[in-house]
Amino acid sequence: MAPSLKLSLVLFFACSLFIQGTVAEVLCEKLPSNLCAFAIASSGKRCILETYKNEQGDVDFICKESDVVVERLAGYIETDQCVNACGVERENIGISTDSFLSSEFTTHLCSSACYQNCPNIIDLFFNLAAGEGVSLPALCEQQKDNHRAMLTLLSSDGDIAPGPVAAPLAAPVLY
Template identity: 70%
Template sequence: MVPSKKLSLILFFACSIFVQETLAEVICESLPTNLCSFAIASSGKRCVLENYQNEQGNLDYTCKTSEVVVERLSGYIETDHCVSACGVDRKSVGISSDAFLSSEFTARLCSPACYQNCPNIVDLNFNLAAGEGVFLPALCEKQRVNPRRAMLALLSNGGGAAPGLVAVDSSAFAPASAPTPF
């Protein structure tokens, strides 16, 4: 990436965070459910969408604050552009590493539109991948060079993925100690 373009992206990202933080405090429990997933409260804790059975016996949704802290993105609500570019769904309840088994999901996550512009979604998936023994920057490089080989590496025991990918409840998700690729 050209240094001036990279600097422009960094400045844009910094300004967008500043504007969000100066306009209003983000409180997960106050967010509408269609903005909950991929939001981070002003406290720095991730927001999670949870479902419950309402008084009429129907399935309903609420936004809650998790215990997972994101250090650099407090008060951040992911843009619709990033949700679309990264191929994620705001109606997701919990998260699962099974998404990495979809070559379409991995291709969208690793695309420049997502990987270089959507730090919250990338950070969440970086940590999820790390929990499965996969280094997301290496997976994305393999995806860029040879998508079929990336999937083979992910599926093989020697490719950095833990055998038997499992579903993870997002409220129990802890960030990896490795720094994100930004």
């Protein structure tokens, strides 16, 4: 191989490493607060949004690296499409299992637009649910079954017994 070709290949390889390293680097501390939640640093650790008091004494947001490692998604920032499809908000402080109590939230999370297309958010809530002893797939199946039951109930063309009817109010007695 000619020396100039070797030099060209070495330069190409070195430049490609440099460009790849600078473009793909995600550091939680460098992310703005509106991209922090649902981001994963290049180290593989989840980014979390925290509050702090700034110099003026006002509460502000800061993005930090957590101790939680995500195996497969290092250097990932969640898309707006997934945030919207899954019904989550980027500027929430902390994530709680209380969100599972909302049928509106589970409807979004279990929708195919979220569950099939947003592995980062699903991984996060899968682990959150598992920590509470709940299976996210089972929760989603239950949510789908409840939705099917409601659709069946609504489409049953009058086969439902009418609800109770209130007795007419008696006329007030005047003294």
